[in-house]
Amino acid sequence: MPLPRLAQIAIGGALGASLRWALLEAVDAGVGADMVLLAINVFGSFVLGVVWARTSVARTDTPDWVRPVLAVGWCGGFTSFSSFTVRIAQQFDAGEVAAGGWWMAATVVAAIGAVALGHNLGRRMGSHLGGAADTGTAPR
DSSP: OOOOHHHHHHHHHHHHHHHHHHHHHTSOTTHHHHHHHHHHHHHHHHHHHHHHHHTBTTOOSSOTTHIIIIIIIIIHHHSOHHHHHHHHHHHHHTTOHHHHHHHHHHHHHHHHHHHHHHHHHHHHHHHHTTSOOOOOOOBO
16 A cells, blocks of 8 residues: 555655755865755755656656655755755855855756756656656646
8 A cells, every 4th residue: 555645755855854964964064065055956956857857747657656755755855945045144144245146046057957957867768768758847
């Protein structure tokens, strides 16, 4: 019997948030943590792009649990918009406006690029996995 959606989301979220915490704990505070947070948000955006493509309306070859576990749960727990915004606010408060602006722009541009790249890759995966290529982009 499949797990209820809320349980699937909770499991994915716990795994994603735990991995984010472990990665951030592994580096010193400051620039190292900033770079790790940037990498986390960009990689999470890439994964979300792949999942988005693999679970779009036109897809029938991806299991139903993939979107709640990976997109909503894991990506939602792994990436951190709140940590990103707090770090930018800290930099602005410290008078590091240029650094804060750079982190803000770099994160947004890189994350959007990563989700687009992941979506493009995910759409092309169909024929390599025995399924049909994606013909639509609307998420379920």
